[in-house]
Amino acid sequence: MAVIVVIVSLATMAAVAPVWQQNPYLGKYLPLIKDAVLGLDLRGGVHVVLEAQDTPEAKVTPDKMKQLMAVIQRRVNQFGVSEPVIQQQGERRLIVELAGNIDPEKAVREIVKTAYLEFKTEDGKTVVTGADLKDAIESKDPASGQVKVDLTFNPQGARKFAEATAANVGRHIAIILDGKVLQNPVVQEAIPNGKAQITGYQSLEEAHNIAVLLRSGALPVKVEIAEKRAIGPALGADSLKKSEHAGVVGVLAILIFMVMYYRLPGLVADFALLIYALIVLAIYVGLHVTMTLPGIAAFLLSLGIAVDANVIIFERLKEELRTGKSLRSAIDAGFKRAFTAIFDSNATTLIAALVLYFLGTGPIRGFAVTLGIGIVASMFTAISVTRWLLHLVAASGLVKNAKAYGA
Structure with a gap:
């Protein structure tokens, strides 16, 4: 648990620092301040x-x-x-x-x-x-x-x-x-x-x-x-702004859907996805990854894979709750059953990213790097962060009704 807290804290500082850098007063108190590297x-x-x-x-x-x-x-x-x-x-x-x-x-x-x-x-x-x-x-x-x-x-x-x-x-x-x-x-x-x-x-x-x-x-x-x-940039300012708006709308739609369909686990998943995004952005900043359109596409693809991992976990959790198991037992059993499918899907995608990196050039390699980083981060958040958060909720005893977990 302590490791997860430290990783999330560092990722948050590194990811939000470039945004706060515009404010000199705040900037000088932040230890991890770097500029995002943008492509041509x-x-x-x-x-x-x-x-x-x-x-x-x-x-x-x-x-x-x-x-x-x-x-x-x-x-x-x-x-x-x-x-x-x-x-x-x-x-x-x-x-x-x-x-x-x-x-x-x-x-x-x-x-x-x-x-x-x-x-x-x-x-x-x-x-x-x-x-x-x-x-x-x-x-x-x-x-x-x-x-x-x-x-x-x-x-x-x-x-x-x-x-x-x-x-x-x-x-x-x-x-x-x-x-x-x-x-x-x-x-x-x-x-x-x-x-x-x-x-x-x-x-x-x-x-x-x-x-x-x-x-x-x-x-x-x-x-x-x-x-x-x-x-100048190959993508015009107007097109870039529209792309940003489309990305924000798409992410918000995913977050709302997860809460409406999976209820409390969906809310937990939304929080885990935000942590996932912070971790990925922090790695991008730390490694000076150049953000290009293919790189952004890879980030969104890995975000979708992270959502898919949570969907698999919650479906298994619902199945275990319907058999009459206790909440903590259902969480452990659900994660155990979902792990193989999540690992296989992420491993095959990671292999594809490695092939693109070693055989590709230019933007293709950039796509492979950002995709690979996203895959590793999604595995961490799905298997560790989401599970840890669900156990915290179960241990609190505030919500015991199985219906709140979508069962």
């Missing part, structure tokens, strides 16, 4: 068209375009932009759309950086490149406050780096990114562990952006900006 169709964002160019070093080919799309996808995702739209147009163009209030100039700068990393000796020989990297992670020294990017080379890169440092003790090895010298340190001793550092950053955010570029890899071909502009 609800909020708009930035639209960028990239065009690949031939150079003497690299010609544009179908394979190069696939590599370019993969690199852009990794960069955008690691920069923390959720639900991006990245698609190829023609033979040489990529369309990139990012949701949110993003500075178009900054977005373009980060997306199209070449990010070609080199380690060069004093005689101009390149000994290691970004292709030899295994990982790049930004960090901050807690003692000195120095911001840096920690580099880890793959086995081949580690061997090259060890040989280069051993052969250049007392000499400079420059660290160069996109032709710009970041550092030119003197090698003090051979470095056999395959690790290096880049320092001199002003902020952790700057180091993070560089680490993302290095992890995602260099662009395989030269890219020029063909178009960049801010875009």
Whole structure:
């Protein structure tokens, strides 16, 4: 019981905080304040068209375009932009759309950086490149406050780096990114562990952006900006308002039906469904789930599944009461009989969500994530919260008439 109370309390705080954030006086006293993340169709964002160019070093080919799309996808995702739209147009163009209030100039700068990393000796020989990297992670020294990017080379890169440092003790090895010298340190001793550092950053955010570029890899071909502009939400304000009204009316209709048909258990179910909604919204906020139209559809679908679970439970409860069992015995027996059906239906839907997530892309994966979260939350509220509330009502002794439970 204590666990349920804690979960419900935290979910309530996290879910209502974004609404109260508009009030500065209330906002500063709320520990879990976050903004809901809206997708392109609800909020708009930035639209960028990239065009690949031939150079003497690299010609544009179908394979190069696939590599370019993969690199852009990794960069955008690691920069923390959720639900991006990245698609190829023609033979040489990529369309990139990012949701949110993003500075178009900054977005373009980060997306199209070449990010070609080199380690060069004093005689101009390149000994290691970004292709030899295994990982790049930004960090901050807690003692000195120095911001840096920690580099880890793959086995081949580690061997090259060890040989280069051993052969250049007392000499400079420059660290160069996109032709710009970041550092030119003197090698003090051979470095056999395959690790290096880049320092001199002003902020952790700057180091993070560089680490993302290095992890995602260099662009395989030269890219020029063909178009960049801010875009509005794909769903107009009028349509969005109508959708909100339809959602409110639909939820109210469900709540009223549950009370009229199932009476006291229906009232309990309504309260459990409100708790379910708070838990789901709190998870969305905590995970920064991007809310798009497919995501909202998944939330409503999972809400319907949560209602269905309560319907199965209450029908079994009514059957047990009609056999003459006591209220507490009927509640336990009803839940026991309903559990298998609820578990099977939720498990199959969750499997479908996992398949959509791993095989789908873009909005399909967003739909799968929100649906999966809703399924898990509906199982928790139906099996735990609803049962706990019904036992509280039964223990209170205020309502003993079986007719109040729909029997």
